[in-house]
Amino acid sequence: MRRVLVGIKRVIDYNVRVRVRPDGNGIVTDGVKMSINPFDEIALEEALRIRERGEADEVVAVSLGPDDTQQQLRTALAMGADRAILVRTDLAVEPPVVARVMQKLVERESPIIVILGKQAIDDDCNQVGQMLAALWDRPQATCASKIEIKGQTARVTREVDAGLETIEVDLPAVFTADLRLNEPRYVKLPDIMKAKKKPLDVTDLAAIGVAPTERLKVLRYEPPPQRQKGVMVKDAAELVAALRQKGLV
């Protein structure tokens, strides 16, 4: 069985205006819409396309999070994942712990490919894929904008500062999805019904055998300083004059 593992993180929906709690102990989450991390949705879409092209047989969506994360995994199943695994924890786990959990799941599932989002839009860490690749001692292709499977290898185009970099990796490997890898499909109502019947295994950190070791203690959150709104100029001449006066042009 050629299997693709996809990481799914439950995050505050990207349309929500994120606010810091007045006590500085976190982010306002009461009544806030939660969704699949957008980069993970792209990762899942890519896994589905790989399967649909006949280059893999099964797509397994995996997540680490509280019980409610089952909602996001059901969405992943409705998008087309074959089955899902939730490793339950109420702790805010750090990327090294997530990478270790992923490593355990990799040992259990023996995938040919693991695809994750390049970063989560909550902590913006951009770490788990690379850490998993290191622990697994396998190739990584991060910030992927194109993935071509060619037998036992894959050719991946990556978005890098210089432009587009192409690398070739032996499978199994870890890929992380960038924005332009694909456009995720919409979920149709019949698929939501079908997804209810797909298997969703729930386990927990202890059963998986990973300790949620704290490495970074969060001391406080604060809102970022706001830039002061400047002045409106009436035309191009006034703008250029203002910039010239400040020595900017």
Next chain:
Amino acid sequence: MNRILIVAEHAGGRLNAAIAKCVSCAATMPDGEITIAVLATDGAAVAQAAAAISGVTRVLLVDHPANEPALAAVLAPQVARLAEGHSHVLGPSTTFGKDLMPRVAALLDAAQVSDVMTVESAQRFRRLVYAGNAIVTVEAVGGRQIVATVRVASYQAAAAGGSAKVEAVKLDVALPAHTRFVSVTAARNDRPDLQTASRVVSGGRALGSAENFALIQRLADRIGAAIGASRAAVDAGYAPNELQVGQTGKIIAPELYIAIGISGAIQHLTGIKDARTIVAINKDAEAPIFEVADYGLVGDLFSLIPEIEKHL
């Protein structure tokens, strides 16, 4: 003492300007000793450039045929070996550093702090989360090594004038063959680099086409600016991906940033919040970009750009 190792990014025999900014970040740690690691194929020139950064104590040069072009899977085990005896390992928060440093952190079983914007102590750091909507202060616990990427837009480059000694190092580390470089799109050298330019002109979706995006190029060339683009403009194919400014593109801190036809999504604003002066030109007076702009001009970009050029 805090012994800080900085991993040098370089290409074509030139040290990336982000490294002098990483040195500035490292220099804010108390009681620090700064070493730069240059992993290259023939890295003597890069090592000399690193040694000339003020505040650097020594440069470790590891020449190996496999080290260029840089591949994280090849570099990580070497960096992990060099990290022995160091309390901190830093890299720039560029696509090079973001790719490499977590792999190093996992090999070292270290704590990793991404995108450090402020150092409060050798263990305590501030960084942006939620696309720049919050700043979190974190403290490394458990006495592990600390791996960090440095948000380069938060730091000025350390001055030149250093004279660190360069030590050639041979590492006995097995390097993987499972990852192979194929190609990279050639970088254009006839314009200022987006990440380090003092002036940037960016275009957004309102440009309407790749052909019209030439207006942005023309204005940029006129004032010696680098070119940037919003995610919408890149998604629409008006500009290549490496020009994207914002949370998932480049985070920049130029003296002058001119946003033309860019509405100002939060992800874009995150990429420019450290710019000294922001100019916004947009036909929608309600566009969020005007909330952060020092100078705002409402109007049609197709008539305003030529007018600006006339007055320059």
